[in-house]
Amino acid sequence: MLPSPGLPSFDYVRPETPQEVARLLFKSNGDARLFMGGTDVFVRMRDGFYAPKILIDVKHLPGMREIAFGKRKGLTIGAAVDMNSLARHPAVAEHYSVLFEALNSVASYQLRTRATMGGNLCNASPAADTAPAALVLEANLVLRGRRGERIVPITGFFTGPGKTVMKRGEFLLRIEIPSLPKGAVGRYLKLGRNAHGDLAIAGVAVLGYPDRKAKSKHRFRIALASVAPTPIRVPEAEEILASSPITPEVIEVAAVAAMETARPIDDVRSSASYRKAMVKNLTRRAIESVLDGLRVE
């Protein structure tokens, strides 16, 4: 028998202001859930994990579907911007290749018509593909609560699988990505059970840029998906690449450091030990690829 396309009962609401959204989320105490593309929420409702009494749509609120880019200011992404629209924005392909690659690695084209980077981050799946990109791009998240806005750096956003620092009543308004250091090159490498469209067994984002003050003349930022309770940066590996001239041996040592920082689990997609091995390989390959890009620049 085919699965039912129906959803459990709820009331769909479209509040007119962010303040009303925050108030509704606060007073409902878990009975209301915010949604944007619904690509996670609807699946979880069908599976019985979520049973919200109210679903709050916020896609129509001011700025939620806007993308803005300025060379100095960087990239601002409304929380409800869909992944295809974001990937199509010229600034994303040109300046934020690590994000471009991460977006295009998510599920299928038609799912990305609805899925949002904002939702991907707020769901806080350890496997979220846009999270490692956000981590190496050092994104800031602008949250709205009952008492106004606050900014949370992505590095302090995730607290566990499905958990973030967002408080009761808070929701994401936009993602702000600073302009990048000059000459920066980024890559996102993802391994799934098949070549395209699967959730990550492991994902590795690497951003590199020239820096005369570093002993290696380069700085790297490295982040991992699907190999720890949250998406993580791996500072040990980053430090190794900054502190001595980059040779194949140094890259290998950094890749091993990334592997050792990872704390994966066994699950339906992979064993923990395979994940560890793949973190090493993907990290090495991503660093090599970024270095190639830096030499061309």
Place this chain on the structure above:
Amino acid sequence: MSQHEITLKVNGELERAAVPSNMTLLTMLREVLVLTGTKNGCAAGECGACTVLMNGEPVNSCMVLAVEADGAEIVTVEGLTHDGQLDAIQQAFVQLTGVQCGFCTPGMLISARALLDRNPHPGEDEIKEALLGNLCRCTGYTRIVEAVQQAANN
């Protein structure tokens, strides 16, 4: 549960409907408008059998609420034909036998049409990439990819 009055265009026709909050676009198309060409496969956004165009972009209609389609333009497989003439993509599927059981075909055609609308001359890899959200358990995909290539060339 709240009801919502919505107005939308489906295959060029203006439609009005009163839909409950939890009704999906897929259910509305199939059960309210009786456009049963669009299929329910996985109900999880994985298989693509329910793919329709929403404002020109493909979506899994099992993953869209009917109320969210208020004001939208929807095209289903029934809307691909014009004046009784099959769309070029449909003709190519017929000619090259891109169909076996046919269950995935409506979604496959919509995804292929959307690809050709945004990229009139896709390479083989681009076709495979665009169709990876449409699962087919019969054909092995080869003839589907060939059909999209033929439609692009014509």
